[in-house]
Amino acid sequence: xxxxxxxxxxxxxxxxxxxIPVLRNISFEIPDGEFLGLMGPSGxxxxxxxxxxxxxxxxxxxxxxxxxxxxxxxxxxxxxKWRSKHIGFVFQFYNLMPVLTAFENVELPLxxxxxxxxxxxEHVELALKVVSLEDRMxxxxxxxxxxxxxxxxxxxxxxxxxxxxxxDEPTGDLxxxxxxxxLKLLERLxxxxxxxxxxxxxxxxxxxxxxxxxxxxxxxxx
Amino acid sequence: xxxxxLIFKNALRHKLRxxxxxxxxxxxxxxxxxxxxxxxxxxxGVAASAVNRMISHHSVSIIxxxxxxxxxxxxxxxxxxxxxxxxxxxxxxxxxxxxxxxFPRMAIDPETFFPLYPEFIISDEYLAAFxxxxxxxxxxxxxATEHGFKIGDIITVEGDIYPGTWDFVVRGIYKGRDxxxxxxxxxxxxxxxxxxxxxxxxxxxxxxxxxxxxVQSASDLPTVxxxxxxxxxxxxxxxxxxxxxxxxxxxxxxxxAILTSLTVMSYVIIGIILLVxxxxxxxxxxxRIREYAVLKTLGFSTKHIVGLIGGESMLIALLGGGLGLFxxxxxxxxxxxxxxxxxxxxxxxxxxxxxxxxSAIVAGIVAALFPAMRILHMKIVDGLRTIG
Numbered sequence: 041x042x043x044x045x046x047x048x049x050x051x052x053x054x055x056x057x058x059x060i061p062v063l064r065n066i067s068f069e070i071p072d073g074e075f076l077g078l079m080g081p082s083g084x085x086x087x088x089x090x091x092x093x094x095x096x097x098x099x100x101x102x103x104x105x106x107x108x109x110x111x112x113x114x115x116x117x118x119x120x121k122w123r124s125k126h127i128g129f130v131f132q133f134y135n136l137m138p139v140l141t142a143f144e145n146v147e148l149p150l151x152x153x154x155x156x157x158x159x160x161x162e163h164v165e166l167a168l169k170v171v172s173l174e175d176r177m178x179x180x181x182x183x184x185x186x187x188x189x190x191x192x193x194x195x196x197x198x199x200x201x202x203x204x205x206x207x208d209e210p211t212g213d214l215x216x217x218x219x220x221x222x223l224k225l226l227e228r229l230x231x232x233x234x235x236x237x238x239x240x241x242x243x244x245x246x247x248x249x250x251x252x253x254x255x256x257x258x259x260x261x262x
Numbered sequence: 263x264x265x266x267x268l269i270f271k272n273a274l275r276h277k278l279r280x281x282x283x284x285x286x287x288x289x290x291x292x293x294x295x296x297x298x299x300x301x302x303x304x305x306x307g308v309a310a311s312a313v314n315r316m317i318s319h320h321s322v323s324i325i326x327x328x329x330x331x332x333x334x335x336x337x338x339x340x341x342x343x344x345x346x347x348x349x350x351x352x353x354x355x356x357x358x359x360x361x362x363x364x365f366p367r368m369a370i371d372p373e374t375f376f377p378l379y380p381e382f383i384i385s386d387e388y389l390a391a392f393x394x395x396x397x398x399x400x401x402x403x404x405x406a407t408e409h410g411f412k413i414g415d416i417i418t419v420e421g422d423i424y425p426g427t428w429d430f431v432v433r434g435i436y437k438g439r440d441x442x443x444x445x446x447x448x449x450x451x452x453x454x455x456x457x458x459x460x461x462x463x464x465x466x467x468x469x470x471x472x473x474x475x476x477v478q479s480a481s482d483l484p485t486v487x488x489x490x491x492x493x494x495x496x497x498x499x500x501x502x503x504x505x506x507x508x509x510x511x512x513x514x515x516x517x518x519a520i521l522t523s524l525t526v527m528s529y530v531i532i533g534i535i536l537l538v539x540x541x542x543x544x545x546x547x548x549x550r551i552r553e554y555a556v557l558k559t560l561g562f563s564t565k566h567i568v569g570l571i572g573g574e575s576m577l578i579a580l581l582g583g584g585l586g587l588f589x590x591x592x593x594x595x596x597x598x599x600x601x602x603x604x605x606x607x608x609x610x611x612x613x614x615x616x617x618x619x620x621s622a623i624v625a626g627i628v629a630a631l632f633p634a635m636r637i638l639h640m641k642i643v644d645g646l647r648t649i650g
Contacts, residue, residue, distance in 0.1 A: 096642040096643060131646070152562065
């Protein structure tokens with residue numbers, strides 16, 4: 041059963057009066073439980089495609105459904121609510137709040153839920169346990185290594201138990217050892233916790249960890 | 263963790279900048295409160311004027327006097343329920359260049375003056391003693407405290423309008439009914455003035471500086487003024503009769519340019535508050551564009567983000583405003599202590615507090631508007647690309 045389906049998706053940006061096409065006629069499906077690697081050179085449109093799937097950008101034309109919701113038809117506030125329930129986003133540069141501890145960073149998405157303080161605490165501790173950082177929960181991002189920061193970011197992405205995990209170059213800013221740890225963690229989330237993952241990378245070694253890889257070049261899937 | 267905690271942590275992210283902004287706002291708010299209080303103090307006499315009292319003085323200038331014989335005629339004017347009179351004495355007490363030695367000294371009629379001024383609270387014992395001695399005087403509580411005057415003390419004044427050395431015996435101390443009443447006056451018997459002047463300048467006897475008319479109803483004020491002024495229109499000492507408020511206003515209007523400048527300055531200060539805070543919030547928001555984009559990605563709505571920006575702006579504005587208001591009281595207290603007799607009534611009015619606090623709140627809201635508008639129109643993908 042497909043979790044994500046794209047039909048004739050086009051995306052272009054405007055620079056002054058010049059239209060710059062980024063994605064051209066993208067149509068494909070991603071089944072539930074998949075670990076998909078999106079590869080391609082810089083400027084191929086892979087991050088744009090990931091942003092469309094995550095509902096943080098809109099296609100110029102075409103339709104995009106995720107978990108039986110045609111997200112292209114949702115308004116801004118509906119889309120925000122939808123993202124909070126269905127999407128866990130892992131960024132290349134972690135994007136943690138520097139003024140919040142690891143615990144508080146992971147707790148952030150739960151502030152939008154109706155969970156009690158006690159329930160939130162349980163969820164955060166569990167998420168940090170999954171990424172093996174339960175002993176660093178009261179540390180601030182600047183007190184953590186790059187690999188640890190990315191693990192906190194992954195804990196933040198999974199704490200709401202989202203339908204889909206999207207990762208944009210999750211190992212792009214990490215050394216080899218830390219990158220390996222993150223990839224193992226993503227694999228574990230996919231196999232053990234059955235999370236559907238879409239990961240953008242230009243690192244072939246990272247892409248090898250995905251069950252399946254799709255290549256983008258000049259906005260077209262190959 | 264609550265959202266408020268995030269607002270608080272964000273506000274303290276650049277401690278020095280936040281502290282300087284709070285200090286800037288507090289100085290501006292206290293300066294606003296101080297200036298308004300000074301302007302209010304300047305107008306205190308006008309504000310404290312009774313609605314049913316009128317002053318009748320020489321139509322040419324206050325320096326010209328009116329005959330005492332007008333008193334009986336004024337009492338018969340329809341609508342007038344009481345008449346008293348007074349003279350400005352002036353004079354110098356000790357070193358006239360020392361501000362604290364300046365306090366109003368006036369000759370009044372002890373029988374008729376106090377019934378017309380119920381806001382001067384004086385005991386029957388003091389009043390009886392005042393009426394008994396020709397050279398007795400009654401002083402306000404403030405100058406009694408300031409100079410340490412006690413009952414029985416002699417105050418020696420060198421006359422200028424009325425030359426000579428004048429000794430006054432303190433026979434009573436009055437208090438104001440409330441904080442708006444001037445407690446810095448020295449009042450003595452008009453007869454003492456008249457008799458002593460008569461010893462050397464007989465032509466100056468039987469003259470009063472102004473008449474005070476108590477009018478039964480405020481609606482009678484215009485007709486009483488017209489009746490009095492018409493009565494003496496063709497005499498050698500024609501009158502100008504006006505409400506006590508107009509009379510007080512005529513003194514204040516001499517300083518109207520200064521007062522207008524001060525008032526304008528107080529409003530410029532509000533603009534400064536706004537600029538200081540807006541600058542800080544705009545900088546803070548620009549630095550955090552990427553973080554706000556991340557929050558939006560996590561599912562936080564624009565409303566939430568605007569709440570964070572607005573909350574931070576309000577927090578800084580309220581801390582600055584609160585500190586500023588707190589500082590206004592010692593600042594105005596210092597001013598009152600420095601010029602106790604020039605500005606006898608220095609009170610930080612509730613309206614001043616409301617305006618100062620309101621300015622800080624409005625600044626908090628307005629300062630958040632521009633950054634909030636930016637966030638409102640920001641696309642998440644553009645925010646994520648921002649290098650903060």
